[in-house]
Structure formats: C-alpha cells, structure tokens
Amino acid sequence: MPHADHQSGPATNAQSAFTVAIRELRTVVGDAHVKDRPDELDRAAKATIPDPRRPLAVVYPGSAEEAAQVVKIANRFGVPLWPVSRGKNWGYGSATPAREGTVVVVLERLNRILKVDEELAYALIEPGVSYRQLRAHLEEHHPTLWCDSTDGSPEGSVIGNALDRGLGVTHYADHFGTLCGLEVVLPNGEIVRTGGGPRDCKTWNTHKWGVGPYLEGLFSQSSFGVVVKAGVWLIPKPEAFCSFTFDLARPDDLPRLVDALRELALRGVLQSGFHLINDIVALSVLWQYPAHLLDRYSRLPAETVASLQRDLGIAPWTLGGGIQGTKGQVRAVKTALRASLSPLGRLMFVSDRTIAAVDRLRRAMRWPGAGKPISAFVRTATGKSPEMLDAGPHIHSVLKGRPSDYFVRHAYFKSRLPRPEIADPDRDDVGLIWFAPIAPMTGRSVAEALALCRPLFERFEFDFYAALLMQNARSIIVLMSIFYLKDSPEQTARAGRLYDELSLATKSAGYQQYRVGVRGMPGLADSAPAFVGLVRALKSGIDPRSILAPGKYGV
C-alpha cells in the first residue's frame, strides 16, 4: 500500500495514483529499471535481519537528473521513497525500508568516478561506486593514492557507507569525516550543492565546513536528501607502512588494554582505526559451524570454543592496526607501541617483507611431509596456527585500505552454505544482525558495556561476537553481531528479541548506538524525544509530505 496522502481519498484513489506514478517512473528511468513483479519484490525483500519489508517497487535511476525526476514524481503522487546507494547495509537492514508501502530507490547505476585530484588527494564520485571499483581505479590510474575501505564487503558503496557513518581500517577510518562536498537531490527534486560557495567553488571538495552553516551532517543517517555526488578524501601512499597484531594474554586485562589504546590514540601514536576482536569474531572468520552442530546449538558450548581457540591459536582478544608515515615516524610509533603494549601480551609487527616470508612458508607447507613440522615451528615461534597464518596477508592488506573478500566470510559462520567467493548474505539467507553501541574509550566503560550485553547473549543462547572499533581517540564502538539460523523461525524470533533487549539495556545505561538498523529506528524517538523533535521540525521545512525515507532514524 502506498503511503496515505492526506489530501487524497480512499485507498483505491491512492492505489490508482500509485499506478500512475509507476508509469511515470518507467518513462523517466526506462522499463528495465523499475522492478515490481512479485518475484522481483520477493528478491528485494531479502535481508539478513529478522523482519525485512517488501517494497512497493524498486527503481534504478541512471543519473542525478533521473534521480531528481524520481523524487519529483514521488512528491506529486505522495509515494514515499527509500533511497539506498548499493543496498549492502547488511546486518542493519540491507535495502529494507523502515516502513511498509515504500518505493526503494537504488543508486547503483550512478557509478561514475568523476574526478581524481592527485595533488589534493580526493575523488569526486557517485553513490554507485563500490570500494572495489574505486580501489581498482586508483591502482590502475593513480597508484600514488590509496582509499580507505571497511573490512566488510568490497561491493559496498563508498558514499553509502560514509553517509551511514561506517568505519574503515586506516587513519581515514572515520568515513563520514573524510566526505567533503555533496551534491544532493532535495525532497522537492531540486539539486543543491553543499558548502555555500560560489559557482565552481574551488574548495568544494577540500574545505569540509564551507561557509555558512555546515549542512552535510544533515544528510548522514537521515532522510533530508538523496546524495548523488560526493567528494571523498584519499590517502597519499605513505613513505612507510607496517601493520601490527597484538594478542592479549589475560582476558581480565581488557580494560587496561583499552586505557592504553586511548592514551596512544589521544597522543597521536595510534592514528588508524584499530579493531580489537574477541575469540568468536576470529572464529567466525577462520571457521564455520559444521552441519552437525548447526541444528544442535545456537550457541557453541564453552568447551567447543575453548578447544577451537586452542587448535586455531586464537587469543581472547586480538588487536590489529596499521602504522603509516615517514620511515622515522613509523619507527617512533613502533617504539611507543612496544613500550605500552608489550607488558600485556604478544605484539607483532608485520611488514611487506614479513608477508613475503609468510607466503613462502605457506607454499612450503604444501610440500609432502613439510606441513606438520613447519606448523609446529610457527606455533612455537609466533603462537599462531596455520589458519591464522593464512589470515596474515589478508589482514596486512586490508589495513592498507585494500578491500578484501576474506573477512566478510564471517557472515557465513552459521550458514548451511559453504562460503562463496563473493559474499551476498541477503541472497544466501544468512541470519545476521549488527548491534553497535558506542562507549567512551575507557576500560571501565567498555567493561561495563560488555558486562551488560554478554549475559543477554548467553540468556538468549547466541554466540557472543564482539569487536571494539576505534571511532576516534575518545570513543570506541562495541560492535556485536547476532548470528542466527534464518530457516528457523524460532531462532529468528529469538534473535530479534535479543536485539530489542540489547537496545533497552544499553540505552538505560546511557549508551547510544553509533549506527542503527531499521529494527532499532522507532526506538530512537523515545530515547531522545527533544532531539528527534528538532530533526522533525527541520525536516518539515523541506519535506512537509515526508516523501523521503519516512521512519529513517526515528523521523
């Protein structure tokens, strides 16, 4: 059902208005780019969360101008739109709208890299550009530049992730922070550039705040416009780079480790968005539930986890991050990390040379009879299993911002399917919900947040997957994932209930989420009524009929 229009009459009127709207949309974007057959809508309704919604139709505009036309038509007919860049917002809702009766607008056909400025290190791109595409373009045409990436799917949209305020892995990990200069289709179909500058403003993509109020924040985690172009800051390939991994020796030292990391980050020693993962995260990358356990357990028994930990050489908490700069800077950072972290566990620096040596070792292990002794040697020397050794080159590479298909395999932890080369958990009926509160970066707060959530995972019988991601030097995301069997209605319902309980428990303790899935969006209005009221009032000034993304982030 289309969104009821206050001015229009009964449902039949609305329905026929919708039919006319779809016809007009077809005229603008072409028949092939409007999907509303039942089987197409079934496919569009697939998402890893428990309760995806079926859109009324899916529209794929081919240009910014077409996107503007789509918005104008929607406005004329009172048809609400749910714009997504590439729709890979896995675990938060993928392309699922927050409300029934919405037309999804997918921007994947707007996939041009319009400009790369080598001198000023930025690109101007469209929302259909993926991490894989941007990185490949840079490697081919501008090898002096890197882009950051998430450790999620290389198929994700660079702009979409930044607007959702996603996180990467390098010192450009704060993706929204590296967005500069937006072109936006407003709810009335007008196209506007942010920044307040004159025509052909020279600093549109270099000066983040522009002149006058800084409006770009309005278009992130929100429903104020459809971003059709954005400047993205790129990383000049550093003179020197090395990555590091760190295995925490005693789980009880986690708060001490977090405090040490905060000090290092505040002092500018640690600049990259480090990831600190627990045993289940490592396990989900290295291992998959075998069929005989899948129907037996929704949570692995402690003994199973312990024995896998031992076999695979997984620490209770493992840290990874990158170091870049001049040779002298990298050296200085290594010294400071060593002094600060070595008392708490095993710190290893990994250079391109280390990776070459690991590659040789992995090849040597394939020789008849060589596997066992080499593996034993590696274990003694590094504490790592052959599986961990396999992961090494992928970790090193992703920490340079190179997108990787390796880590996103973790989504298939509880899938009945083997891991595909290129992940598509929506298509493959994977059950996965992200829950991501953010805490002040103190050992105390992180311990508190974990202590709130871990027992709930136990009570609801799901594996406790937790990764701590630096958002900035003062804040750390406590990213949790609920893996469940999508073909089990009972597990699916239980996973949803766990999510709701986690939301409630963390909210009551004063934690906000850094990013919210569609299931959690209605709760935001209760949690911060004055703030959401302000957002609504602002939105009423430019979208009085609430055409764009109704329900997004509680608005």
Place this chain on the structure above:
Amino acid sequence: MPHADHQSGPATNAQSAFTVAIRELRTVVGDAHVKDRPDELDRAAKATIPDPRRPLAVVYPGSAEEAAQVVKIANRFGVPLWPVSRGKNWGYGSATPAREGTVVVVLERLNRILKVDEELAYALIEPGVSYRQLRAHLEEHHPTLWCDSTDGSPEGSVIGNALDRGLGVTHYADHFGTLCGLEVVLPNGEIVRTGGGPRDCKTWNTHKWGVGPYLEGLFSQSSFGVVVKAGVWLIPKPEAFCSFTFDLARPDDLPRLVDALRELALRGVLQSGFHLINDIVALSVLWQYPAHLLDRYSRLPAETVASLQRDLGIAPWTLGGGIQGTKGQVRAVKTALRASLSPLGRLMFVSDRTIAAVDRLRRAMRWPGAGKPISAFVRTATGKSPEMLDAGPHIHSVLKGRPSDYFVRHAYFKSRLPRPEIADPDRDDVGLIWFAPIAPMTGRSVAEALALCRPLFERFEFDFYAALLMQNARSIIVLMSIFYLKDSPEQTARAGRLYDELSLATKSAGYQQYRVGVRGMPGLADSAPAFVGLVRALKSGIDPRSILAPGKYGV
C-alpha cells in the same frame, strides 16, 4: 526600530510591544543586565568595521534558563535577537548585528567551566568562558591538559570562536572540529542537546557525530539556535614539544613552499595549524605607524617597508608551527621538515631550552655596552633582529596553545593610541576589517588568490597584510586585514569599498570565504542562492518568524 511583526499593526504598536518586551526582559535577567540607555547603546555600537549598527538594547542573561526565557519573550513580541558569546569577533563585526532593529544578547555571564575530564581530555563549558580563563583553569587544576587558542585575543570566547569556525595554532587548530556535544536554546525557547543519545548519554562529549543526522554544523556560522553549553576537546600535554620558524629566502618560491607544506600536511608530518605570514603581518606585530606617517600614508611606501624589513630582520614570508608527540615522533618530524624546507630558506627549531637561552640573552643585552655586540652576533647567527628575538618566546608559547596578549597588538598598527596591555580595538576606535577567502592548498591557487587581492590593496592604497593559515591538509585560508584610520571618514569609506571589491573579485574566481563579516553577509545569498534557499527552508521549520539572528550569513 523593532523588527516589524507581520501580525501587528503600525509602528507605534510595534514600539509599545518592544517597550513591554524590554520590561519583561528586565524581569527575567534583572535591571542591571539590560542596557538601553543612549550612552550604553553608543558603546555597544562600536566595532572595528566601517559600518557597525546600533542595537535596540543589549541583554546579558545569567544562565541557560534565562537565555531561554529571553528567546521566548523575543518570540512573543516579535523582537529579533542577535546572540554573541563574548562579542570579540573583531574585524568581522564584533557584536554588531547584521540588521537594524535587533536586540543583542551577550552570553558573557554564562562563564562556568562545568567539567574537565582528564581521562578523555575534554571540558564542558559555557559560551562566556574565554581562552584565558580556560587555560588558567587547566594550568591550575589539570596541568596534564592543554587547550588550543587562537593567536588573537585571550578574551575571546572558546565556544564563540569555534562556532564561527575560527582557527587556532596547535594540532587542534580546527576549533569547530574539536567541538563535541552542544546544548542549544532553539528559536522557540526550548533547550535541546545534540547527539541524539539517551538521557545522560555517555558519549555526548566524545562521539562527534552522535546518532541520527549530525546537527551541530547547523549551529555554526548560522542562526539556528543559541549555544549555551559545549564540549571542547583538550590536548593531552605531549611527551615532547618543539616549535619551528622558517624564513622563505626568495618570495617567488612561495608556491613551491605551499606545495611542500601541503605534502607535509597530507602525509601527517605537519599536523599543527601553521601560520605563514607576509612582511606586513610581521611588521604590524613588531612596529606601529609613527604619528608623522599616520596622516601622510594609508599605505607605507615600498622603500619604508624595505628599510623596516632590513632593520627588523623580517623575511618576505615567515612560517611558524608546532611539533608534538613522543620524542621519537618529534625527531622524525624534524628530519622530514629539514629535508623538505631547508632548500627554500632558513629553518629553525625552538625548544624550551632555546627559549631559556633567548631569555638569558635578552637580559644580557640590557647590560651597559652589551646590547650592540650581542645584537650583531644574533643577526649573524640567526638573521633575526633584537625585536624578532623578543617575539620568539611569545611565538613558542602560543604554539603550545597558551593564549597571548602579544600578537593581538598588531590591531593597533595604525592606531593613534599606544598599544594597551590588553587589547580592545572596539573601545579604542581601531579600524580593522578581516577578509578571509580560502583556497585549495596548492601553490598555484594561493598565488592566484594573492595576485587577485594584492593589486586591489595597492589600488585602494592600503597595506597588504596577508597570512596563510592551514585549515586542513587540503585547504588554506588567505587571511587579509584592512587597517584604516577610523577617524578619517574618507579612509573608512575607502576600506569598505576595498572589502567589497575583494569579495567580488575572489567570488568571481570561485573562492569562498571561510568566515564572513556582517558587511559581507548579504552577498552570500547572491553567491549561492540554492544553498541559502535550502538553509532558509530548514530555518523556516524551527524559526518561522525569523527571531534569531536575521541576516546572519545571508539567511
């Protein structure tokens, strides 16, 4: 005249409504805190720009709640307000509103430092808190923390400067960038916190983007609310610190220098907001127009500048910045700076030890007969004059973020008054206008911007004061100041015309300003009509009667 209220009748009604409004304001903030006597308004109308406006009254609320009451009363009676933090926005308009018929609201009585978190390195403060006050508080109670400061007046508001997107001198120079968590009085008098978090949200002052749309940008360079509390990130005192100065040998190498600085900034070598000043800037700090030149020249003859340059040891362009980090990091940065800058001029590193030695030298110069030989030695060894030597400790100290009364003396370059200990150019009838376009940080763009502006200064016969300030690694502010004799109506009018011509010339070439004085605000709507239209539409959603700061940034 009060702002005409659409619902009300002729002027007399508005006038009597205004009288009632003032009476109610007195009830809320107390008689002593509403100024509307003619002499008080004369004083309030003083500003360094050519055309300050006389407000209808000046109100000084004593708390956030009183500020909210003031806004409610203004709304009820249709009286427009112009809120300022401490009103020290010298050169851009001080406390002068953009339109006639406005009541100025000064927040200087809201001057509490509500919280300092040593662990997470932030403070929660009110808008009346000055740089001097915050730094003194930290030095006394939290000596492990520094705050950034501008090199302008220590009396400026920390929050006010950040909301105007002012710039400092350390690696926390982007003041708006280090603001996190606002409490705002909306145009309807409601008090709202940004960030979208639940009650007592733990990351209000640590997670900049919050959850849902990031709204804090709306309250900078704008008229969307009155900020009554803000979180400000502080700097953990670094393990090692040193400052550097660099004298460019050949003025023609300026583009090469800018390109080198961009590379250093992009690569994370230069992290502080460096300042690169021309000869007139240095001169205005070290020297003052003597009386006999003041009426003779509005621009110093080239020979006079050349001979002063020689005498005072001023380079055509001088760079200054700070380096902080671990000892190893500071060492690495020094190495990289040396390699990059030494070919272009004279680079000097200054440590706390250097400053102690300079102090001893300055004392020694006061011994009878010692001045001349020491001065000659200093000139040979460093190329610096005794006056430059005097400036050294002030430069080193301000680069640590310590506010200083030393540099703001430059405002009195063309004043008939001697420089006071604590500058107050509004009170002292100093004529001074800032004009501040921003350019991509390339030698080419900076050269172009200077080539556009310098001839205009020559044509209008004003000294060409230009400072290049790093805003971020990709953008550089070309800050110019027009010094004029306020008691000369001819010079005052000419200064205004130069400002207008500068605005026009830079806008036509595609440069935006990083910050605009009230004189330049009306031009913004012509320059970016779609953007300003969007801002107006948003504002109409929360301030339909345009009570807050009408005309600010063209809205």
